[in-house]
Amino acid sequence: MRKPTFAARIVALLLALLISVPAFSANADAGDSSAVVSTGSGTGATSHYDYFSDVYPSLNDASHVFKTVTYEDLAHILGSEGKYAILFGGASLPSTQAEIGYIDQVAKAYGISTIYNFDTKLDGLTLDIADSGNAFASVYTDLVNKYLTEKNAAGAAVGASPAADVKDKTFLFVYDKDHKNGDNSQPIVASLKNDGSAADFLTDGAVDASKVDAFKTQVQNVLGAAPAVDYATVANNDFFEPAFNQNVKHNSPNVGRDIFGAEDGQLVFEHVTYHELTRLLDSHGNYAILFGGSWCPNTQAAIKFINEYAKKYNIDKVYMWDPRLDAGVDVTQTDSPDFDSHDIDRLMVRGTGHPYANLYVDLVNKYLTNIQTQYVKGTTNVTYKDANGQDVVANKLQVPYLYIYNKDNKDASGVSAPILGHVELMYSWTNIQPDYQSNGVLPNTAYKTALDALFSRLESVPTQAAGVAPTTSANNDGRITGVTAALEYKAAGAANYTPVTGTSITGLAAGTYNVRYAAKPGYNGPVSSRSNGVTTLIAPTQVPYAAGESVDVIVPAGPTGGGNTGGGTTGGSTTPVKDDGVTTTTSGSTTTSSIDVPAKTDADGNTTAVVTKEAAAALVDSAKKTESAGNVAVAELKVASAADTQTARISIPRAVIDDVAANTKAQVKINYAAVGTVQFDTQALKTISAAGTGDVTIEIAKRELTAEGKEVLGDRPVYDLSVKAGDTLVSDFGGGSVKVSVPYAPKTGEDPNAIIVYYITEDGYLEPVRGKYNPATGTVDFVTAHFSQYIVAYNKVAFDDVSDAAWYGKAVTFLAAREIATGTDDTHYSPLANVTRGQFLVLLLKAYGIEPNEAEANNFADAGNAYYTPYLGAAKRLGITTGLGDNLFAPDKAITRQDLFTLLYRALDVLGKLPSGDAGSAVSSFADAGKIAGYAQDAFQALVKGGVVTGSGGKLNPAGLTTRAEVAQVLYKLLSNE
Template sequence: MQKRSFKTILTLLLALTLVLPAVSAGPASAADNAPAKVAKYGTYTSYFSDSYSELAGKSNVFETLTYHQLWNLFNSDGTYVVLFGGAWSDQTQSVIGYINDVAKEYGIKAIYNFDTRLDGDTASADIADSSSPDTYRKRYVELVNQHLTNLKLEGAEKISYTVGSQSGEADRIESPYLFVYNRTNGDGAAPIVSDLQELLSAEDFQTGGKIDPAKVEAYKAKVREVFDPISKETDGKKVASHTLIDNESYFRSTYAAAAGRTVFTGARVVFQAVTYDELKKLQESSGDYAILYGGPWCPNTQPVIDLVNQWAIDEGIQTVYTWDTRLDNGFDPITKEFKSAELHVRDVNHPNARIYVDLVNQYLTNITTANSKHANGNPAAPPETPSGSYLIWSGEGEGRVYAKRLQVPYVFTYNKDNVDHTGASAPIYGHVELMYTWTNIEEGHASGNRDRFKKALNLLSTRQESVPTDLTTVNASSVSNKNGQIKGVSEALEYKGSGSETYLPVEGTTITGLAAGTYQVRYRAKTGYNAGATEPTDNYYEAGQSVDVIVRANSGSPGSGDPGPSTPTPEPTTTPEQSGSNGKPVVVTLPASKDATTGITVAVVSEDEAAKLIEVAKQDATAGKPTTVELIVKSDSADGSTQVTLTREDYDKLIAGSNVELKVNVGYASLVFDSTALKAIGGSKDTGDISFIIAKSSLTEEGKQVLGDRPVYDLSVFSGETTVSEFGGSEVNVSIPYRLRAGEEAQAVIVYHVTDEGELHTVRGQYSAAAGAVEFATTHFSQYIIGYNKVEFSDVPAGAWYSNAVTFLAARDVTNGSGNGEYNPGAAITRGPFIVLLLKAYGIEADAAGAANFSDAGDTYYTGYLAAAKRLGITTGTGDNLFKPNDLITRQDLFTLLYRALEVLKEVPAKQSDASPANFSDADQIAAYAQKAFETFVASGVVSGSDGQLSPKANSTRAQVAQVLYNLLAAN
């Protein structure tokens, strides 16, 4: 086990403060268990945590608004809470955390945030800046004068504009400005119900360089005065009554108004508009996203956006993020039409074209567009424009910067970390850029454009991740047979054997006819649909990085040049038919909702569903058979906290007298508890309801500097209000869906446990390509981090048969190499160092100095490990209380020590075949003390020998030892 001194880790981690389960298991409707297609695209919910240091690691109530979304809010009935401000503002940074605290105190679910700097950054895109163009200021002045009619800001700067015959003037709102808005308040004369504009810096809340609680409380009191007019007291607590924006209605009404006809025809809308700054943060975050550039003003976006919406629903995509290249959505505040191009930052040499140019050049590095492929170039471009491209440029002369021009709608899938098989950055997986109108995309149109657009979308969704996941294997029946399989593939993939140069296309969902061995599977090169093309012809997207998939043989897999052993994957087994559950998991899909007070997504097992589970468990118990129950949370939340609750009465009945295994699956993580663990939880003295909580977050910026941008999970079980952290010595199996990031090797993905002292311990866990998840087992709950720790050795080439094994062990600090950045794989290993590798691999700590030991244990790095091995009975030495740590270790001694260690740990591998040492020509050379070890490892497939021999008396190299340990550890 690796132990890193990291005393400040608890301050570096995001504060995953768990609220004790407060949701009683009241009535809950039975879930719809019908399977639905689920896409791998993620949701981005951490913009405010990523942008404001005072919100980092906290749930918050803020949501962004684009210019037109704010305009729409001001024209909607209801009571809304609004904050003008941006992350660029030090004053907003200093108070937003306090506003969030008070909002939660009043039960406010959403404060809508609008930034007058439409790029979230510079004054050049600020519609409330006196130096901005009149056309920009027009948008701000009309917004205020038409809606905020009772705005009074003492001493405020006046913002004015003159555009043709139109002119106006309004007070300038400075950030932060918090207010409650209701357009009918005071018969429409006082739409600002209450407000607060106080420009305070972080220093204003300090005394003597430290936060002054009295100053904080004084500011919070002013925030409460904003919320009080819309609040009433309930059970001694003030609760605010306010209105939430209906995102679906917004998209339906906006596009209908712009198009002059109904646009969305489906049951729901999956789009979420993002501001420019929010888009940048999204494209800086890890994960796979579906994105649309386009807007309601665009006559080409209008007729296809419903097709994109239906495609997303059919694919199980929860959210498609949409950004408009016109920062005001093309909306003119005077005419109320979507025809304005004054803030269209994609236009050539627009005053703020750098907004578009920076976006494309920084984030969309492998973009391809129809315009950028035109051979005649941009006819309006200056002479120095690069030839053969239609580009957008920003700036003048030598300072001019270019970017490829896309046309909207531009639908694409994205992961910032993706690289192609050459190692080049390739954040875009695929795109659709087809320009149709209402007249030529109607159903049955002779052009076939409608079907072509659907075909393009279907091609787009064939790849939703950097590398293939969820692959499973079926063993070859023997080393010589070619009947192994790789399942869970798609025709978007290709594969090859490790010794082949050529990738073969995948047909169907299973690759068949495989001999035992290692195969590389990857996404193949892909076309994209560009405007003007009837069908795509060029491969715009290179093939992706590959993952290794091992197909094993039931009698042991081939060595591929490796004289060491290998570990087969057990053949899939079928659970026999049973009464009650009929031998199948009993799956219950639970509806979930987000608790406004705690921010936790809560799912409760209903009384009816619990009764069904209890009855099934009773039937199985009567038949002496086990029951497996899986609770799946039906939630679109990809992060945050999720709580699954059973009433104590139902929980006790479920586990009473039964052999029940319970799986809790919240989408972004799942936990499996055996009956021993469940009974330990039920043994709590607190007789409250049983709740399982899984919280997902990330590290702070300081934490990222130490470990990188790694996900953090906080696992907990509550009995009433009492934490249950241990489970009667039983292990809980944890599975966390994970996609390898660009350049990551599966063997270097590790799991850290954060101790109560703030230290990091590496626990036994690993990434499984077949499951597409990081898996580990634990006997107690706390915080866990999925880490990455690739250790390079100059003498371990990437293609070596032992490379994966060395990478796996080094990442977990099992081996540090031989010094000078080398591993020395061909060197023979001695007995003392082997004991260190063995015990560290299985997390067995060295005994303290002075422990009973062998007389030749000395005083060196392996001394304590020899003592531990002796105490546990892993070794009795060579006689006369000697161990001979400096002698070379033979294969039979190595396997004997390994077998004894696995006996102590109760992890002796199961028999997989009838193979035995007698099948090998040198079986008679095996010493009596090693006979049991060889019998076990040969029958389990761990040892396959070489050239028909087991070579029991041969010495083992460092590479062979690494492979032995890796085969065993990676198989668990």
């Protein structure tokens, strides 16, 4: 398929190559030298998320001073000693959006390290407790009355609090609970409140510096009410330790010890607001998240061990969200050892009937799509009614619910699976003590086992796995490092995965390997049963999580040499034998005779080599001996090109080429070290021999696109290949072919199956050629019937309905990149759709580069006038098909497996590409072998033996229909193994 987008100007792009040597090249060209907010990673094994950088575009400061606080956190700050800078406002307010960047600048210049930000909209959007019309306004007014109101010595309010009216306003203030105004308690030392917008800082549509400076002066006046050194901050532990240690005494009074102590060190937890959580769940990264609260007896039981095991797995941040949006805190109560001040359930949104139950239901249904809980839909749900009065339902999870999350994760079958694993086990602080046991169950051990399973996978796909080459090309001692026991691997194309047992995978040959996270369990309850007032513990329930998507890890080829030294055979190969300057190496039925050709490289990177008649004659004699022994002969000329070679050229005596072409069936291979290799088949050599007079020169030149060319194609390697017989340029090899191999290192993130080769046609189009990246040799290999300019390109074509991890994913990528297969529309491949006979014939011929004539003289009667019409005629002309009788082909009929394999077999036979290997299988071993039609017998026999057809469930299903995914896999298997 031509790419007309590049027509007309692609030739100009390639004729203006920057690295070219016109005076040297055999076909030199005239040169023309014109030339989501990212979340970031944390220091631990999981990601960190910066809410402020995400939701405040005007802030533009990664090291800003702001920290979100929940209602529980705010109550803790307001009850603490010291002076604090606090900002009420949220991302939904135009005033906060406009001002937050300027507040940040003033605070940093003044030396304040932290401003605590509280959004009175507890969901960030509509649940505004500062709105007197909200059902939960008392949650805010209670806070204001207790902490944020000036009071006289008798405790009576003195006027209205500056914090009393902050609905839809940004409110910056300095807080000190012990600050006095004469005899009065005046906790708000200074403040600034407004409801403006970004327009307040503009004049004639541009930012007015004088208005900005005036606002900054107001901010400075507020913050300057206390010396910068007097501002306090709350240690992270202090948001968690006191609350958990106090509340556990209410829930488990008989244990007699706190949850957290000095042995726990710095805690990994960080509270997040509801809006912060939703933004985090919508961001890229791997996150550890805990739903729970200090009021919850079961969270109390788990929290210490989650902290311990998070550190064990190098997790430095666990984001914690409380489904009680106020954490159950009732600030109207006095704190005492006997009272649990977190026991109010008014803002528990995880409950049917709550006016804000939609917050929980929508969060679960939108983000946690593969959630698994003890309470499944249909048993214990959380619901609310939508605008149409219909119930919207979500799984009800229990807290603590601990999980690893990546919104982009998919399982091995390509299905979205954002939760990578979870733990939902309901123990108490009493029964999770190390020595507590009931019914043979040790909760302490059970919970730690669950944490080990959960934290064994902290990312969507393996990111640290890296291939290490074997010590030599003959050895199988390559490795993959950076792995863990949570992974499994297999060679690309193999059926089964093998578990990883250590930190590296050893004993590998060069090649591509699939590495993925193995399937593992999550943990649910119930963990106890109760009968006659007695609670008995039972073992946790394990629920499955599917294996993850795989990544391709390439083990590069090792250096040539090494291996056996005794002259024997290993794996069908013999070690090199040298005679009269010719080295022979045999692999299978092919013997390669090689000579080293001296070369020199000039300052411009031009390497030249000339083959002497004597050396060439010895090489040809060796090839003739090989053929007389019954082996296939390859005559190799090895040119020691320098590493900085840009253009490599070899001159071969005419008589040698003529002798090989006339008197042998040998192939000739030119091996330019560090540049590439070209190998001519017999017919190509005959074509060269028949052209012109004089010695033969063969050249590979590295080129580079101009800036314009790179803009169109990217910065891709370009090679210019040429052959001259005397003064005659040989571009077409008269039905012969040349195998070309050039070194290539895939760029980060490149899918090897989408690395392709284009050549430039005479009229300036890009045409894909049959080729692929070979990870075993670190080269891109392709076959061509003519010489031209070639580009090693990358053409990843993505379809919404094809995952890279699907069993057919690599096949579809391979075919789509080469324009062999296209989608059913711009975004879908429709892998499960059936293939018609006409569709398959087009795919087959395109796969092997068979171009039909524009008008085929002898076509089928029902060929019609469609995209497949000329391909049907070409297949008929070549003898690939004779149709169904009466000169009919039935192109729109769904193709059966036996018809598909018959057409494939005949095409491979015509092309001389029938598989020659023996997979050790026979048609007779399949249960339905007797159902194969007579005309398809030969096809099944050859393709089963060659390993192309493997069947399913012990059957071949010859009359079954074939899907687009199955066709892609068959063609991929053939083309990728050429």
